[in-house]
Amino acid sequence: MTRQENPAAVELRGIDKHFGAVHANKNVSLRVERGTVHGIVGENGAGKSTLMSILYGFYQADAGTILVNGREVAIRSPAQAIAHGIGMVHQHFMLVENFTVLENIVLGAEGGAFLGPGLSAARRTLGRLKKEYGLAVPPDDLVSSLPVGLQQRVEILKALYRGAEVLILDEPTGVLTPKEADHLFAVLRKLKDQGKTILFITHKLREIMAVTDDVSVMRKGSLIGTLETHRTTPERLAELMVGRSVDLKIPKRRGRPGAPLLEVRRLSYVDAAGVERLKDISFDVCEGEIVGIAGVSGNGQTELLEVLSGMRAPASGEIFLHGKPLATLSDPRTMRHSAVAHVPEDRQRLGLVMPFVACENTILGYHDSPAYGAHGLIDRYAIRKDAFAKMRAYDVRPCEPLLRAAHFSGGNQQKLVLAREIEHDPDLLIVGQPTRGVDIGAIEFIHRRLVELRDQGKAILLISVELDEIRSLSDRILVMFSGAIVGECAPSAPEAEIGLLMAGVARGRAA
Amino acid sequence: MSARSELPWWANLVLIPALNLAAAFAVSAVILLAIGENPFQAAGIILRGAFFYGEGIGYTLFYATNFIFTGLAFAIAFHAGLFNIGAEGQAYVAGLGVALVCLTLGILPAPLVILLSVVAAAVFGAAWAFIPAYLQAKRGSHVVITTIMFNFIAAALIVYLLVNHLSPPGSMQPETRTFVENARLPFLHAVAAALGLSLPHSPLNLSFLWALICCAFFYLLIWRTKLGFELRTLGANPQAAVYAGMSPARLIIIAMLLSGAFAGFMALNEIMGSQHRMILDYTSGYGFVGIAVALMGRAHPIGIFLAAILFGALYQGGAELAFERPNITRDMVVLIQGLVIMMAGGLEHVFRPQLDRLMAWRRFGALPAG
Numbered sequence: 001m002t003r004q005e006n007p008a009a010v011e012l013r014g015i016d017k018h019f020g021a022v023h024a025n026k027n028v029s030l031r032v033e034r035g036t037v038h039g040i041v042g043e044n045g046a047g048k049s050t051l052m053s054i055l056y057g058f059y060q061a062d063a064g065t066i067l068v069n070g071r072e073v074a075i076r077s078p079a080q081a082i083a084h085g086i087g088m089v090h091q092h093f094m095l096v097e098n099f100t101v102l103e104n105i106v107l108g109a110e111g112g113a114f115l116g117p118g119l120s121a122a123r124r125t126l127g128r129l130k131k132e133y134g135l136a137v138p139p140d141d142l143v144s145s146l147p148v149g150l151q152q153r154v155e156i157l158k159a160l161y162r163g164a165e166v167l168i169l170d171e172p173t174g175v176l177t178p179k180e181a182d183h184l185f186a187v188l189r190k191l192k193d194q195g196k197t198i199l200f201i202t203h204k205l206r207e208i209m210a211v212t213d214d215v216s217v218m219r220k221g222s223l224i225g226t227l228e229t230h231r232t233t234p235e236r237l238a239e240l241m242v243g244r245s246v247d248l249k250i251p252k253r254r255g256r257p258g259a260p261l262l263e264v265r266r267l268s269y270v271d272a273a274g275v276e277r278l279k280d281i282s283f284d285v286c287e288g289e290i291v292g293i294a295g296v297s298g299n300g301q302t303e304l305l306e307v308l309s310g311m312r313a314p315a316s317g318e319i320f321l322h323g324k325p326l327a328t329l330s331d332p333r334t335m336r337h338s339a340v341a342h343v344p345e346d347r348q349r350l351g352l353v354m355p356f357v358a359c360e361n362t363i364l365g366y367h368d369s370p371a372y373g374a375h376g377l378i379d380r381y382a383i384r385k386d387a388f389a390k391m392r393a394y395d396v397r398p399c400e401p402l403l404r405a406a407h408f409s410g411g412n413q414q415k416l417v418l419a420r421e422i423e424h425d426p427d428l429l430i431v432g433q434p435t436r437g438v439d440i441g442a443i444e445f446i447h448r449r450l451v452e453l454r455d456q457g458k459a460i461l462l463i464s465v466e467l468d469e470i471r472s473l474s475d476r477i478l479v480m481f482s483g484a485i486v487g488e489c490a491p492s493a494p495e496a497e498i499g500l501l502m503a504g505v506a507r508g509r510a511a
Numbered sequence: 512m513s514a515r516s517e518l519p520w521w522a523n524l525v526l527i528p529a530l531n532l533a534a535a536f537a538v539s540a541v542i543l544l545a546i547g548e549n550p551f552q553a554a555g556i557i558l559r560g561a562f563f564y565g566e567g568i569g570y571t572l573f574y575a576t577n578f579i580f581t582g583l584a585f586a587i588a589f590h591a592g593l594f595n596i597g598a599e600g601q602a603y604v605a606g607l608g609v610a611l612v613c614l615t616l617g618i619l620p621a622p623l624v625i626l627l628s629v630v631a632a633a634v635f636g637a638a639w640a641f642i643p644a645y646l647q648a649k650r651g652s653h654v655v656i657t658t659i660m661f662n663f664i665a666a667a668l669i670v671y672l673l674v675n676h677l678s679p680p681g682s683m684q685p686e687t688r689t690f691v692e693n694a695r696l697p698f699l700h701a702v703a704a705a706l707g708l709s710l711p712h713s714p715l716n717l718s719f720l721w722a723l724i725c726c727a728f729f730y731l732l733i734w735r736t737k738l739g740f741e742l743r744t745l746g747a748n749p750q751a752a753v754y755a756g757m758s759p760a761r762l763i764i765i766a767m768l769l770s771g772a773f774a775g776f777m778a779l780n781e782i783m784g785s786q787h788r789m790i791l792d793y794t795s796g797y798g799f800v801g802i803a804v805a806l807m808g809r810a811h812p813i814g815i816f817l818a819a820i821l822f823g824a825l826y827q828g829g830a831e832l833a834f835e836r837p838n839i840t841r842d843m844v845v846l847i848q849g850l851v852i853m854m855a856g857g858l859e860h861v862f863r864p865q866l867d868r869l870m871a872w873r874r875f876g877a878l879p880a881g
Contacts, residue, residue: 311753333756342754350754353747364744365755367737376737 007070009034009166009197010055010086015064017050024050025061026221032166032214037188037198039208039229042218043241043439044410048201051218052168055199056088057081068166087159088168093151097144101137101154102126105161122161129160133190148296149180156187167191168199173207177296178467178499185211205234206468217241242440250447253455255475258287260323261459262308262428267317269303277303278314279484285428290450290460292474292491294467296502300483301463302345305432308461309342310335321428336365341421343414345432345463351417352405359387359401362420390419395445411442418446428459435469447473467498518863518870524814528807528855530862532821535854539847548839553832560831561824567831569700569713575816575823576715576780579722581801582819583729584773586810588654590733591766592746597643597658598774599798600665601636605775606782607669608635610677610687610789613782617694624694628783629721629776636775637768639665644767648760654767662798673791686790696784716784718776725773726812732769742766774798800852807855818855825851 010032017025025047032038042048054061057075065072068084075081078088095104102122103115111118123139130136137146137153146154152172159167169188173181188198188211200212208215209229216226217240224240262285269278278300285291295301306312308319313330320326321338328334335342344350352361363372363383371386373379387401394415396408405413414434421429434450435443450473454460464470470477470491477489479501487501518527540550561571581598588595595601608631616624643657673685682688696717700710733739745752745762752759781793804822808814829844854861 309754310756331756332754336756344754349748350750353744353751355747356743360740363740364751367740367755373737378735378737378740380735 006034008032008067009069010199011067011070012051012055013065013067015051015054015061015066017047017054017059017061019050023221025054028064028218028221028223030216030223030226032197032199034197035192035195036213037192037200037211039200039202039212039215040218041201041203041205041208041215041237041241043203044437045220045439046218046241047221048218049170052088052170052199052201055081056086056168082162082164085163085165086168087162087164087166089152089155089159089170089172091171091174093155095143095151095154098142100140100142101146101157102139104143104154105139105158107158109162125161126157129157132194133160133187135160135187147180148175148298149177149183152176152184153187164196166197166199168201170201171203172200173202173204174465175297177503178495179503181207205237208237209234219243238440244441250444250451250472252451252473255289255454257289257475258457260284261287261321262461263320263323264308265318265320267304267307267319268315269300269307269312270315271303276315277483278307279482281317281485283478283485285459285461287427287459288454288457289475290454290462290473292470292477293461293463293480294470294477294498294502295465295480297465299480301432301465301480303483304480305342305345305430305463308335308430309340309344332365333368336424339425339427341424341426341429343417343421343429343431343434345436347413347417352413354406355404357402357404358391358396358408358416359383361405361416362387362390362401364420366420366424390423391416393423394419394449409439411438414438414446415442418449422449422453426458428461429453430461430463432463433465434462435464435466467495467502471495471498518866522866522870524809526866527859527862528818530866531807531854531859532851534861535847535850538850538854542843542846543839546838546843548836553836553839556832556835557825557828559828561828565711566713567827569711569715570827570830571820571823572719573713573715573780573785573823574826575819576719576722577777577797578801578804578819578822579726579816580773580777580780581798582804582808582815583725583812584770584798585802585805586808586812586815587729587733587742587773588766588770589805589810590739590746591742591762592749593647593763593766593770594655595640595643595658595767595770595774596655596799596802597640597661598770598777598801599794599796600658600662601639601771601774602777602794602798603662603665603669604639605632605636605771606778606789606793607672608632608775609778609782610690613690613694614677614687617691619693621693625696625717625783628694628696628779632775632778633772634775636773636778637771640767640771640774641764644764647767648763666792669789670791673789677789687788689788690783694783695787696779698784714785716780718780718784721776721779723816725776726816729773729812738765774801800848803852803856806859822848822851 008031012028012030015025015028028051040048050059053059055066055075057077057080060076066075067073073084075084096107102119105126106118106122111121126139135153135157137150137157143151143154156167172184176184191198202208212229214226215229215232215237217224217237219241265282267278267281268276271277281304293301303312307314310330310332318325319329326338348354353364372383384401388399391399391401396412396415396419405416408416434446438446450460462470462473474491477491477498478485479487479489479498481502481504486504489498543550543553560567562568581602584598585595609628612628612631613624616627639661643654643661646652646657647654670685677687678685679688699715699717699719700712702717703710733743741752741757741762744755744757745759749759777794777797782789786793800822804815804818808818825848829847832839833841833844
């Protein structure tokens with residue numbers, strides 16, 4: 001191969017990194033050729049982000065060297081990384097929302113005490129970048145007024161403006177519609193054609209197949225191997241990621257929906273800032289049915305979840321359970337007592353108390369139950385026994401009720417929450433992002449469990465930003481856009497059709 | 512991925528406080544050397560004064576009783592995520608409550624007076640905490656601000672009452688008359704004498720036993736009841752508390768009331784147990800030092816007890832030091848106490864990163880080369 005003769009754009013040799021007891025990177029060596037899109041896949045906690053943070057100067061490796069263009073360099077801060085032509089686009093954007101695009105681009109590279117010259121230089125550069133890469137952005141608009149896809153483009157421009165030759169993208173598609181993701185891929189291809197090098201971190205195998213030239217797989221801190229993308233398959237990559245063969249498809253019979261269990265009528269919600277986040281929402285969920293809510297993150301799904309679970313008070317509307325209207329609408333306790341369980345989107349923020357041990361977490365919200373102790377006391381033996389049984393049934397590892405929640409991996413934390421909510425035998429389960437940040441093995445388990453629950457005749461409302469997940473689990477799909485339900489699809493509907501609804505361009509059949 | 516690892520429990524509970532304490536003493540030693548004193552000799556005097564003779568031990572435990580109450584007061588609010596720095600004012604107002612009971616109902620049988628005084632201390636202390644608690648729970652006014660302001664209001668209120676209403680007619684002293692014999696908490700040496708034992712004389716009184724009972728109650732409440740579970744949930748993750756259907760407003764008020772009640776018990780020790788009258792500024796900073804006691808004791812009753820003994824010893828031994836070495840003034844002793852508070856409270860985490868690294872080495876041995 002002629003490739004090997006030129007120095008690699010970036011080469012990592014023997015990178016090793018510990019965080020206390022965690023060995024995050026184990027002797028990782030990685031070679032990224034100039035002018036390629038190089039994917040890095042791995043389960044949560046496999047060490048992808050740590051590796052990239054070392055390359056970008058957030059952390060220093062305990063051992064190992066970094067070579068840029070064949071020269072060994074020391075990168076101790078992001079500023080030094082930028083000086084070596086390495087730029088990073090973070091999963092959560094690092095933008096000042098109430099600054100204009102132009103102001104954000106010069107941020108930290110103003111080039112003098114006065115803003116004027118820097119801004120006009122940036123404007124000229126922006127014009128050039130637009131011509132070269134087709135990266136158009138309105139320079140004088142406030143960042144907060146831009147859609148997420150454009151905000152991400154601003155992040156990319158920021159890196160290019162600082163002379164980035166190597167661009168690291170950390171889970172860039174998590175916040176994008178399928179259409180926006182396609183745009184991003186087109187931009188990446190153009191950047192590649194102009195000789196830039198791109199490191200693309202993701203856990204979505206489909207994207208790896210779509211956009212990368214090479215792909216490196218990480219597992220438990222080690223780099224398992226680097227493959228040429230066109231010579232591999234998603235199944236093979238998944239196997240490498242997990243270390244065993246995985247079934248990406250869940251076996252699922254046709255659902256047999258019964259009577260409507262949850263009926264939502266004309267529900268509206270206005271947030272503290274006076275913005276209407278839910279607009280006139282009506283839908284049903286029947287017994288023995290999984291209804292999926294698809295949509296790009298931030299279109300009202302979180303609010304819907306939290307209104308239905310009683311955490312936020314709706315501005316108007318009615319909720320019926322088993323055909324009977326709910327009297328109090330904003331009390332999580334009432335909802336739990338009405339056999340509505342809630343697996344929150346963000347388990348660390350809501351679903352768990354991280355410094356508490358597992359058995360304290362498995363009673364959270366149900367701690368009033370006399371099964372956990374009478375007369376206001378806590379029966380420590382009972383809650384431990386109960387937690388042990390639940391953890392056993394949900395294969396939570398390690399099965400130690402006295403271990404703090406913070407010490408479990410993402411997937412096991414999620415299983416703890418699911419075990420708690422499902423084992424209290426709800427009629428309706430409201431689930432938000434059941435597999436966010438969860439490894440493939442646990443995803444398989446969680447999906448199977450949800451389908452089993454449906455087959456027992458329970459009603460499930462599933463909210464997820466993973467369209468694949470929604471399509472493979474749901475019996476019906478509702479699409480949310482800008483706080484309203486804009487359409488209903490069958491799970492078999494083509495992805496493009498759902499994608500258009502998610503982008504708010506098309507209106508589907510009325511729900 | 513978090514860059515900060517967790518230390519084993521024994522390092523957290525024993526090693527870190529010990530290191531902080533050692534650092535505080537090291538700095539104190541340097542200062543003592545600078546004024547021409549021998550730090551080892553000074554340490555010897557403090558230790559001897561605090562622990563090596565009966566009366567000294569009595570005083571150490573007497574001071575420690577105050578610290579246990581104010582330490583528990585801070586700790587219980589701390590478990591619920593609240594910074595109650597108003598123990599000073601709450602204890603001060605509780606002193607008023609205890610004094611009122613002892614002055615007006617002193618003729619009742621002694622056990623009844625004691626019972627009523629305990630109730631009055633709790634109620635008055637809790638009442639003074641209630642207003643900041645309500646404002647925090649319902650209006651979001653931060654308790655740090657309101658409780659510290661309430662310390663000043665309490666100070667002004669008590670001065671007014673002592674000067675204008677509670678001092679005996681014809682007296683120019685801003686203090687109440689002395690309580691009748693019946694309305695005094697028995698000294699422990701008196702109780703011991705009644706049982707045929709001989710203990711050295713000191714102001715140590717029955718409230719020390721009450722402080723130990725409060726430690727046990729604190730433990731049971733926080734770790735063995737559902738209310739304690741809810742308080743800890745609120746403190747560790749307020750959003751999870753809402754998710755779990757708990758009422759943060761209710762829990763904030765309960766935590767603050769309990770906190771005020773614990774602080775109020777300090778009045779039993781000082782006013783009913785030792786001074787036998789309500790005097791100006793009787794709290795003299797115990798409420799604030801209680802914060803350091805609670806933090807150093809990791810908000811656990813056993814830790815609080817040990818930290819309270821430490822501070823009690825510093826108070827007692829420090830007083831002896833100032834007495835024996837004319838070169839070392841009372842201010843010097845306050846400085847040493849201040850250094851301990853600073854290292855144990857404010858700079859608690861100073862040694863954590865080094866310790867973290869040490870632990871990592873211990874666990875993994877030397878790092879692999881290259």
